[in-house]
Amino acid sequence: xxxxxxxxxxxxxxxxxxxxxxxxxxxxxxxxxxxxxxxxxxxxxxxxxxxxxxxxxxxxxxxxxxxxxxxxxxxxxxxxxxxxxxxxxxxxxxxxxxxxxxxxxxxxxxxxxxxxxxxxxxxxxxxxxxxxxxxxxxxxxxxxxxxxxxxxxxxxxxxxxxxxxxxxxxxxxxxxxxxxxxxxxxxxxxxxxxxxxxxxxxxxxxxxxxxxxxxxxxxxxxxxxxxxxxxxxxxxxxxxxxxxxxxxxxxxxxxxxxxxxxxxxxxxxxxxxxxxxxxxx
Numbered sequence: 001x002x003x004x005x006x007x008x009x010x011x012x013x014x015x016x017x018x019x020x021x022x023x024x025x026x027x028x029x030x031x032x033x034x035x036x037x038x039x040x041x042x043x044x045x046x047x048x049x050x051x052x053x054x055x056x057x058x059x060x061x062x063x064x065x066x067x068x069x070x071x072x073x074x075x076x077x078x079x080x081x082x083x084x085x086x087x088x089x090x091x092x093x094x095x096x097x098x099x100x101x102x103x104x105x106x107x108x109x110x111x112x113x114x115x116x117x118x119x120x121x122x123x124x125x126x127x128x129x130x131x132x133x134x135x136x137x138x139x140x141x142x143x144x145x146x147x148x149x150x151x152x153x154x155x156x157x158x159x160x161x162x163x164x165x166x167x168x169x170x171x172x173x174x175x176x177x178x179x180x181x182x183x184x185x186x187x188x189x190x191x192x193x194x195x196x197x198x199x200x201x202x203x204x205x206x207x208x209x210x211x212x213x214x215x216x217x218x219x220x221x222x223x224x225x226x227x228x229x230x231x232x233x234x235x236x237x238x239x240x241x242x243x244x245x246x247x248x249x250x251x252x253x254x255x256x257x258x259x260x261x262x263x264x265x266x267x268x269x270x271x272x273x274x275x276x277x278x279x280x281x
Contacts, residue, residue: 039246056250076233095158103166
């Protein structure tokens with residue numbers, strides 16, 4: 001009797017979770033169905049594609065040529081891919097270095113520096129948008145990769161997560177490295193980072209998703225079409241009076257594929273990274 005109750009409870013829970021997952025994925029199913037259906041000027045409502053076609057993807061890939069003969073969807077993908085990779089890789093290095101110092105070294109103002117890093121998470125992006133833009137203009141970085149990358153190489157969130165993780169590591173690791181004559185940089189690179197794969201993977205997912213989905217900042221600092229990211233490029237399919245839904249959804253499908261691959265690649269580390277250092281802080 002007890003087994004039947006547990007089985008019924010488990011079955012009911014799974015059904016509820018499946019229904020919730022279906023509701024959450026409904027917009028994705030609609031996008032895919034529309035992407036594989038012949039282009040229409042009215043938004044379809046079906047979750048099942050009719051008259052399946054791949055023409056929307058071919059047209060979406062070459063559509064930007066109407067605005068600039070040297071630009072395709074691949075141009076936008078490359079811009080987003082390059083900026084996301086540099087922000088993710090550079091951000092992980094910079095955030096982890098700062099967190100290593102905050103977690104393992106004693107110096108005046110250590111806590112103040114940490115709280116200042118945390119404070120950056122409480123400032124809305126729109127508050128610092130104009131000052132950042134003016135700085136970029138003064139540096140002559142408009143319409144360049146530097147404007148898209150440099151302001152986001154360090155983040156308070158990354159420093160906080162890495163610091164919490166490092167505080168959960170054994171102090172004996174650093175002490176043994178010192179006894180063996182390893183420098184601080186050698187300890188960081190050869191001992192601390194190799195055992196921090198879960199938090200590295202978590203930050204890789206979070207930073208890549210965040211940088212890939214940026215819209216407001218690229219819209220502000222980039223006005224040349226050949227330097228625009230994928231999020232701005234998709235906007236080309238939306239007209240003032242008419243939106244070509246088949247082409248738009250095909251473009252959005254192309255845009256989300258890299259993020260899906262990244263999450264699949266790092267997912268086994270993701271949960272462990274989120275909970276790493278949760279006890280100590």
